[in-house]
Structure formats: C-alpha cells, structure tokens
Amino acid sequence: MNETLTYKVFTIADLEDWLVHNKANGISDRIISRTRAYAFINNPHARKEDAVIAAVFDGDVAIGYTAAFAEKWVRPALSDRYFWGSTQWLEPEYRGKGASWKMMRQIKDAVGERYIALESTEASCKLDHKQGYAISYYPKYFLNLKTACRSPKALLKKKLMEYKNKKAFESLNQYKYSNRHVPLIDEETYAFIVAHSEKDLFLRQRDYLNWQIHFPFLQAVDRWFEKKTGCEFGSDVESLSVQMVQVYREERLCGFYVLNCVNKRCKPLYLYYDTNDKECVFASLLQNVFSMDLTQFSTFSKELFDFMKRVGFCGMNSKHFVEQVSLTLPPGLTVDESLNIQGGDGDMVC
Secondary structure (H helix, E strand, C coil), X not given: CXXXXXXXXXXXXXXXXXXXXXXXXXXCCCCCCHHHHHHHHHCCCCCCCCEEEEEEEECCEEEEEEEEEEECCCECCCCCCEEEEEEEEECHHHCCCCHHHXXXXXXXXXXXXXXXXXXXXXXXXXXXXXXXXXXXXXEEEEEECCCCCCCHHHHHHHHHHHHHHHHHHHHHHHCCCEEEECCCCCHHHHHHHHHCCCCECCECCHHHHHHHHHCCCCEECCCCCCCCCCCCCCCEECCEEEEEEEEEECCEEEEEEEEEEECCEEEEEEEEECHHHHHHHHHHHHHHHCCCCCCEEEECCHHHHHHHHHHCCCCCCCCCCEEEEEEXXXXXXXXXXXXXXXXXXXXXXX
C-alpha cells in the first residue's frame, strides 16, 4: 500500500460547508458533483453528522472517492437507517495497491457497517465480498431500440423491429384508461403504493420518494455545454425527464408509475397496479414509452416484460435481453430474496 496517501471522511455538514458556504475543506467537484451534493444535503433521512463521502488523496489531489446516503425503510422494518452506496472511483494508476480497500473500509466503518449497494461493478462486488458482504442478483429486462446498422442484414432487422413495434403500439388502443400526470406523491397515491407493494423488497417512506423525484442526481444541459468537472460521476446529461403518472379506469385509481428517461434510455423507477387492471396500466406505460424516441427501455418487472413480448414489442437484441443486477448486503442483514426490486431502489434512481 502507498503510505504517502491520505484518507478522509466527510459528513453532511462538511458537504454543506463546501456547497453552500464555499468553505475550502477538501471537498471538490473532483469528488462529488454539486448536483449530487445538493441532493445529499436535502435528503429527508440525512443528519448533519452522517458520514457520506470517503476520499483518498495523493498530496492535495483527490485520486479516489466513494459516497453513500441514508434511508430509513418502511420495509424491511428495521430500527436503524441504512446507507446506499453511491459512486466509487480510483484513478487507474493507483489500483491494485490497497487504496480502494481502505477507502471502502472507511465509509463502511463510518456508517457502522450499515452499507448496502445496488448495481455495483464486478470489481466492487469482489471487494465487498472480501470485506464480508453478501452479494445476490436480480434480473433486469431490456430492449435495445437503436444500434448502428453497418450491414444490409442489420438494417433489415431494424426495419422489421420498427414495423413490429408500430403494430404492437397500435394494439394497445384496445385498452381503455385515462392518465393524470402529477407533480408529487400525495397521501392517496402513497396509500395506493403501500397497498400494492407486497412484492417489493424495499418499501420507502413518502418523503423519501418525493425527495428522489425532486432532487435528482443529474441535470439536463444543452449539447454545446462543455463539461469541466473531473468527477467520473458527473451530473450533466443531454436529456432528462421524470414523469409521475396515475392511471384511472372509470375515475378509479388502478395504477401508478414513475418513468425516468436519461439520454434516451428509459425505465420505470416505480410501477404499481391493481392485479385486475394490470394490462391497462402496462398499456398506459408502454404507449407513453414508445411514443418517445428512445435507444433503450429496461424494467425489473417480469410481468411487464412478458406483456411487452406477448403484444409484439421487440428490440435489436433478439436473444440477450436479461442482465443481472447485484445487491450488496452487510453482515447481519438478510432479506427475502423472493421479493423484487424497483428501478428507483438505491442509487439506480439516477
């Protein structure tokens, strides 16, 4: 291990000093984007003393960092808050010498081992496993809707996909429903979520759900904008939209979903529905999704994906349409692996 490196843990209070009060305390745009920092500060489950960043420095230059943010779940019903891993980076020339190990050990120790992560890289999963954390996996289903067509065969496949998707889109007109776009999750909507969340592994509090929607980690900027920050997990994207949609049948709320689209890649963050009306809710979501110009659509809902395939939606990836997403759990925390995760769980919300 390089003994010239130094390590430091920063709290919510430190973040606020840097972001709001312009205090020079070691935090910089190289460690965390200002958009993500602003969201961390406004997390309704955060406390001033919470450790949220661990960073490693070579002299005065940050060469590695990781972050985490707090959440108190409704389910699993636990007495403590847990901290979702959010970003992890070490400059390539410093890898393989123990710096990542110590940096991750610092953030985990600082949050009392109450560290949990989703969609980590293979290298991160290996490190977590060596530090005593359990790794499980959940399937995510996806369709690639645009790829570079470098041959007549690929171009023909693209045209066939577009034709099939147009027919599938038109078939959804048989479903009768009405949509209402809403600016927040109110008490009625949250009651609907709770009543239809029996398959969810994590059930979040209403204030936390609204925080996710209104304090995104990303921000849309014009294409000509030149990104100047050094953070590998920057906040600037070309396009970003979040839609919260209530679905009604005969004035009765039968579904609710949140759609997140970043740079033409779209996924439902949350999806809830009455079982008897699920196809109407799926039709609402898919008519919304496939009216947009997208490169990819993904979902953790197998029921939704099976419905998509049944009505005829397809992608350029005709064979490989499932990938596994990791869930990292600390020692002592076990969950019901028969339950499902949602697209807004953990750091996947961005």
